[in-house]
Ligand SMILES: C=CC1=C(C)c2cc3[nH]c(cc4nc(cc5[nH]c(cc1n2)c(C)c5CCC(=O)O)C(CCC(=O)O)=C4C)c(C)c3C=C
Ligand SMILES: [Fe+2]
């Protein structure tokens with residue numbers, strides 16, 4: 001038998017289990033070229049943009065990538081973590097991975113994080129984990145609600161890397177956790193605690209989810225339904241009436257119809273209906289990022305106050321908070337069952 005093994009087989013490291021947290025990605029800097037490189041990779045993903053490739057290529061390369069990097073770079077600059085010189089999404093995702101590593105403990109488990117677009121790339125981290133001896137790897141896309149535009153493409157990217165490996169590790173993917181009782185409880189408590197800490201009583205609390213083209217819902221993406229279910233379960237957990245916790249969809253991109261009601265239009269309309277005090281959170285995001293900090297906490301507030309609103313508060317994502325990490329730890333331990 002040994003004649004068939006590579007000469008250095010004796011140096012194969014001890015078998016370990018890998019846990020890889022996956023998130024969307026972010027530019028390496030706020031300047032034009034860094035943002036352009038990131039947006040180009042992101043918006044070239046056919047899971048994200050389903051428009052015919054021949055049609056999309058000139059629109060993306062000649063129009064969008066000429067103007068959008070400046071606009072997005074300016075938005076990133078407003079929320080950039082200057083001390084670490086990184087975007088909040090990467091800082092927080094790293095915190096989550098480090099915190100989880102401490103919780104799972106032991107030298108037989110390797111916890112790391114990777115991004116679908118930009119750095120650290122999914123391929124580089126998977127290869128590092130394999131070199132460290134991880135023969136079993138759990139992929140954890142950090143999206144509570146499943147979407148082909150996020151969860152599926154994160155997994156695709158990991159499988160693309162596995163395709164290039166002669167000796168592939170065994171792999172599992174963690175499912176979306178939009179109705180996981182622990183997630184619902186954690187999210188609901190973060191809303192109740194967030195609201196109780198405010199110096200005002202909100203007339204309405206908005207759960208603002210990242211949007212997507214309506215077309216994707218019609219083609220069978222379950223994201224929209226899972227968003228509504230998360231909010232319904234949270235509302236039931238809190239015992240709130242239907243009108244107290246609203247669903248809206250943010251971050252519209254391009255000219256097509258996206259999921260409605262739109263967050264910005266809702267914030268504009270609420271004061272006119274006598275609802276002048278709001279709290280808002282973004283449950284589709286496991287970590288605060290440009291879409292929550294710049295678009296909602298800053299831009300959303302401006303829109304609301306400009307329309308006659310009186311009080312506005314943004315409730316942060318679960319991030320690497322103790323309760324958020326309890327939830328991630330419980331989910332990961334459950335998915336590792338049989339491997340540990
Ligand atoms: C163009 C179509 C897009 C779809 C569909 C989409 C879905 C989607 N996205 C997230 C989570 C995040 N998106 C983020 C940024 C972002 N998203 C799009 C476009 C689509 N997203 C763009 C063009 C951008 C870049 C920012 C900009 O230029 O305005 C981020 C933040 C990244 C960061 O660095 O902070 C996250 C997270 C979900 C959950 C989702 C599901 C439907
Ligand atoms: Fe997005």
Ligand SMILES: [Fe+2]
Pocket residue numbers: 251252290291295
């Ligand atoms: Fe946005």
